[in-house]
Amino acid sequence: MRDVYIIGIGQTKYGEHWEKSLRALVVEAGLKAIEDANIYSKEIQAIFGGNMSAGSTIYQDNIGSLISDFSGLSVNRIPAMRIENGSASGGAAVHAGFVSVASGFYDTVLVGGVEKLTDVSMEDQAEIVSGEVDQEWELFNGGTLAGLQALMARRYMHEYGAKREEIAMLPVLSHEHGSENPYAHFRNRIKVEDVINATMVADPLTMLDMAPASDGAAVLILASEEKVRQIKPEVKIKISGSAMSSDFMSLQSRENLLELKAVRDSTEKALKMSKSDIKRVKIVETHDSSSIMGLLILEEIGLFPKGKAGKYLEEGYGHKDSRVAINTSGGLKAKGHPMGATGIGQIVESVIQLRGKAEKRQVHNADMALAINVAGTGSASISHVLEVV
């Protein structure tokens, strides 16, 4: 297996882009990434496009061709496939791109994710976002994605005696970091009381526990060792671990609501591949589609003891100046959650940090980052470890 590097990144601001179409968003991010990599379009040998919901939002399928065409790449006849894994579509696309380069099949590939949600009403958004849970046995009965995650939160408080305030710590942290990220959907700071007193979504989770439905796109250019030698980037960033795992789709099928087996497995594998361990990781992007999901992930990967993540955050862990910085991007909560782009955007942030270009949110001595992208209530998980080499 060959080493895989990230030589280019590009992203749009996340948020409500009424004036921009799905294709305009992904093209904007794609052209930035190609420029950042300082390569010619002819050097790109394949496209892996992450997108969850274009079929439901704009009735558009065949998204791989759409991305290839409007990025001006289809005249090169390169393969362009769409990868869909719900909220984890972006991470899955990165994993697919990684496999294709690591294995020696390609030298340079573009991984691009996009989601366009403001083309439909807020009500339809809630249903579309729930497209990744089991439609027959969860949503049919009223079990929305937020509702199911609320069941996890309630059980978490019950089993571990965790306080509501502790769960609210993650959105507070995400907003604090997000306030320094010019690409973030929300840049305001919030307090624990704000989270608890916000409009209820699914008791105990409020609007401020939940990631917003954002429009946005994020793109990476991946390259082999050989290619990197030609390009000579200032900072050489390697994907030293990439793994994807699965679990039962519906929450009711799992023995333990608070165990995210796919997350544990993908993270262990990615860390093992990178010959590292969680203690060496300086930056973690967790998948806080809701506060509780973000916390459960942090515990599952061994960063905090079970049931204690919120308490640790209260003590200052997770802040960009602490031993491990969490969601320096603002996370899904503040940076935003354009599903197909989310997992790719986590890695864009990691690269910015590893390049030392994160300005006010820069983590000192950032040399290793871990990004975790999850579908639904944990049915799929993709973990990536990134290192400066």
Added chain:
Amino acid sequence: MRDVYIIGIGQTKYGEHWEKSLRALVVEAGLKAIEDANIYSKEIQAIFGGNMSAGSTIYQDNIGSLISDFSGLSVNRIPAMRIENGSASGGAAVHAGFVSVASGFYDTVLVGGVEKLTDVSMEDQAEIVSGEVDQEWELFNGGTLAGLQALMARRYMHEYGAKREEIAMLPVLSHEHGSENPYAHFRNRIKVEDVINATMVADPLTMLDMAPASDGAAVLILASEEKVRQIKPEVKIKISGSAMSSDFMSLQSRENLLELKAVRDSTEKALKMSKSDIKRVKIVETHDSSSIMGLLILEEIGLFPKGKAGKYLEEGYGHKDSRVAINTSGGLKAKGHPMGATGIGQIVESVIQLRGKAEKRQVHNADMALAINVAGTGSASISHVLEVV
């Protein structure tokens, strides 16, 4: 690059499966393939799922997790991603699976495609099937998939002086072969007059020029050389070529409506990879989403001169007993067109032929097959060359 083999196949009958859900269909085909390969589920290291329209038909995304879970594979924590490329989703999934094994990343993977269309009305089906053309610049104006292909047919008749009857030859041939395929959606034989006089869909194309919207699933198990040595299959079938290419998404963007550049490119690359050429191919599965698409593909890959495919079919070419057998499965027209499964089903048929198990539709001395799976009016194309080794 390592050799990749097909060690297991499974498919459902294609057609209207009112009583079966999307997940039931893919599980049925998947379990058959696992049994056919004679392996244990634990040996499967990754899943590549092809599906086009579940987001629009049953509001279900996260299809990779769905397939993994209900096939009983999610407890193995394997990666399970959905690949979507419109009507070419199945072929794209096979290509992704091929890359993952050829490159040495995995030894055994499952590639499964499924589509479930009878869950929505016929009217909605027409719109959903058109999800792979450009929604903003084609369908918005009324340009359905069938309508766009009709524009190709009209231009074909105009430029080459081809007769309407010649175009109708492909559905006639597909139905003749399909009548012997127990998995086919339609098993009746039809005549040229039947095609011409059927209900008009988009002038000059009638209902009998167009592939039906079918429910169905098809699954392959791909394996490395090492794995094949353990399994010791009776007939060793190798994917000797696999390539995917892209073209402009909308028909109006192409200089020549009758040139399928992606098809030519993917087929040339696949044949080159297999160190072969079109003259050695005994069996071709062409993507006859409509008669005209099927014919244009046959011409583009160099099997017949431009504008003459129908004439050659009239002379008996393409019949299973001729030099090159076309659509022995019945093609998309008679076997059916469950989009996510279609490209995989083409390869299932090729394997049945290469194993010599096609009974009444068996091609003599079948040792090499070519399957071509296309999106929309040609925006993406995947070609696979299969050989007995």
Added chain:
Amino acid sequence: MTIPRYWREFQHRYRLIGTKCPKCGRIYFPPREVCPYCHRESIGKMQKVEIKNTGKVYSYTVIHQDVPDFKFLKPYLFIIAEMDSGVKVSGQLVDVSPEDVRIGMPVRISFRRIREEDRAGIIEYGYKFIPDE
């Protein structure tokens, strides 16, 4: 939800039919064609079983979202119950006010209307939980 989709699972929903693996004895709801743990040994051998309709609240929430199909119910109680037969089942809980719900509370399953009228214009029925005391 379209009519074929709805009717297809009607039996399973109406009588709470799951499947049991004859090899390891595990019971599954929703029903499965294959046991994830015994796989090949279970193919074609899974048995239909009716899940006993009593259990206890395992976790609960009150959903306030404006989801088109469930707006008329808003807010509604949604729970996962641990059934006496071992499986977990998620669904709405009715005939009780949110403040009286507790984890561990006995519930049973009852057949009820799930939504007013969905996008396809049909009124859909299925199971809901009610307090069992």
Added chain:
Amino acid sequence: MTIPRYWREFQHRYRLIGTKCPKCGRIYFPPREVCPYCHRESIGKMQKVEIKNTGKVYSYTVIHQDVPDFKFLKPYLFIIAEMDSGVKVSGQLVDVSPEDVRIGMPVRISFRRIREEDRAGIIEYGYKFIPDE
């Protein structure tokens, strides 16, 4: 089609706005942010151009399908025209009966109602072709 989607492309549809690559001179419709042939040299440099509204029928069909959004028009003429400015444009052809349409026939573009009322309840306008003689 939802309102944001509809309005976003309204200008391009109403005035038939495409883009031109300053490097190679190629004109594109629908508009593109980047020229596929000149790529990097065209990024940020593509120019908006109004496509001249005259051209000739390149191919045509009469669509008889029951597609929800276009049922009220059924059957309707749909064509690809080769415009005098070089690009091809597809769209409906109106104000002529199918038997009078020929490849090569001069047409021009006119602004018309595209559909009665779509899923979002809006009446949508865009370009259609009419005979030009």
